[in-house]
Amino acid sequence: MTVFLCIDLMGGKAVQLVQGKKKALEVDNVIGLAEELAKLENPIDIIDLDAALGSGDNLEQIKLLCKKLRCRVGGGIRSMEKARELIEAGAEKIIIGTNSFKQGKLNEEFLSRLKNEFGKERIIISVDSVKGKIVDRGWTRSTGIKTLDVIKDAENYCSEIFYTYVDKEGTMEGTDFETVRKIRELVAVEVTAAGGISSSKEIEMLESIGVNSVVGMAYYTGKIKMEELQRLKSKRYKY
Numbered sequence: 001m002t003v004f005l006c007i008d009l010m011g012g013k014a015v016q017l018v019q020g021k022k023k024a025l026e027v028d029n030v031i032g033l034a035e036e037l038a039k040l041e042n043p044i045d046i047i048d049l050d051a052a053l054g055s056g057d058n059l060e061q062i063k064l065l066c067k068k069l070r071c072r073v074g075g076g077i078r079s080m081e082k083a084r085e086l087i088e089a090g091a092e093k094i095i096i097g098t099n100s101f102k103q104g105k106l107n108e109e110f111l112s113r114l115k116n117e118f119g120k121e122r123i124i125i126s127v128d129s130v131k132g133k134i135v136d137r138g139w140t141r142s143t144g145i146k147t148l149d150v151i152k153d154a155e156n157y158c159s160e161i162f163y164t165y166v167d168k169e170g171t172m173e174g175t176d177f178e179t180v181r182k183i184r185e186l187v188a189v190e191v192t193a194a195g196g197i198s199s200s201k202e203i204e205m206l207e208s209i210g211v212n213s214v215v216g217m218a219y220y221t222g223k224i225k226m227e228e229l230q231r232l233k234s235k236r237y238k239y
Contacts (some may be wrong), residue, residue: 001206001207001210001211001212002042002044002192002212002213002216003040003042003051003212003213003214003229003232003233004043004044004045004072004192004202004212004213004214005037005040005042005044005045005214005215005216005217005229006044006045006046006047006143006194006214006215007030007033007034007037007044007045007046007047007065008047008049008216009030009046009047009048009049009050009058009061009062009075010023010026010049010050010058011050011056011058012030012058012061013027013028013030013154014026014027014030014033015027015049015198016128016170016216016217016220017049017169018167018168018169018170018171018217018226019139019166019167019168019170019171020138020139020140020166020170022170023198024170025220025221028066028204030061030065031064031065031068033060034069035068035069035076036066036070036226037092037219038070038228039226040226040229040230041235042070042233043070043071043072043092043093044065044069044070044071045071045074045214046065046066046071046073046074046075046096047073047075047095048062048073048074048075048076049075049138050075050076050099051075051076051077051138051139051220052074052075052098052138053076053078053137053138054076054137054138057076059066059085061065061085062089062091063089063090063120064110065075066086066089066090066091067089067090068178069149070092071090071091071092072091072092072093072094072095072124073086073091073093073094073095074095074096074097074124074126074162075093075095075097075138076098076143077094077095077096077097077099078098078099080113080114083109083114083117083118087118087122089113089187092122092125093121093122093124093159093160093208094114094118094122094123094124094168095124095125095126095162096111096114096123096124096125096126096158097126097128098136098137098138100125100126100127100128100154101134101143101145101150104143104144104145105145105150106150106153106154108153108157108231111123111125111154111157111158111179111182114156114157115157115158120156120157120158120159121159122141123158123159123160124158124159124160124161124162124192125154125157125159125161125162126162126164126165127147127150127161127162127163127183128163128164128166129147129163129164129166129167129176130142130166130167131167132146132147132179133146133147134147134150135166135231139166139169141185147163148179148182148183151183151186151187152186152187154187155186155187155188155189159188159189159190160189160190160191160192160212161183161187161189161190161191161192162192162194162214163176163179163183163191163192163193163194163195164193164194164195164214165193165194165195165196166181166195167195167196168195168196168198169194169195170195170216170217171196171217172196172197172198172217172221172223172229173196173198174197174198174202174205175193175194175195175196175197175202176193176195176196177205177206180193180209180211180225181209182229184209184210184211185192190209190212191211191212191213192211192212192213193206193211193212193213193214194213194214194216197213197214197215197218198217198218198224199218199223199224200224200228200229200232203215203224203232204232205219
């Protein structure tokens with residue numbers, strides 16, 4: 001299993017938001033931060049919050065990051081043109097959230113086009129949940145879809161389900177192990193959990209059920225340190 005560190009971009013800065021609303025911290029030197037996170041030697045998750053919210057984008061900055069480092073990119077990818085531009089810029093995978101869903105169900109037409117052009121191995125479907133229902137548009141709008149209802153069908157179009165427990169995002173109060181476990185049981189593709197993760201113990205608990213972790217606020221506040229993540233990674237490969 002893999003631990004992904006993340007950079008959420010807003011106004012050209014790396015930020016951390018609590019439940020997608022309140023800004024808890026921000027970092028000006030995004031390139032320096034990305035190079036620091038790259039010490040873990042795993043791809044970095046880059047999320048364009050401005051694009052997700054429809055209030056602009058950080059596209060040129062993301063392209064620069066993709067040239068320098070291994071990145072998985074999400075936030076506001078709602079067209080084939082945007083997806084193509086990011087992959088051509090060097091994104092290893094693209095994370096599709098809002099446009100994965102349409103009119104209360106999976107947007108199979110758009111996802112099929114992505115799959116046919118780029119292959120499902122380059123596609124991650126982001127399932128962002130508030131109170132058991134999927135939200136989109138930067139977590140500002142409910143789709144009305146129950147979180148678990150589309151998971152099984154979604155795996156036909158991606159190599160990974162990226163589940164974010166928005167209820168606890170940025171709070172470091174623990175993630176939603178019950179839902180994560182159910183998702184893991186439903187699909188054969190990779191599953192990644194984000195939102196509320198605050199300790200190496202939680203990372204190991206997720207790993208024990210075959211689930212990747214995304215660490216954000218806990219890393220930025222020093223609750224989980226790089227040395228700890230590197231230790232977990234080296235421990236994983238000792239036989």
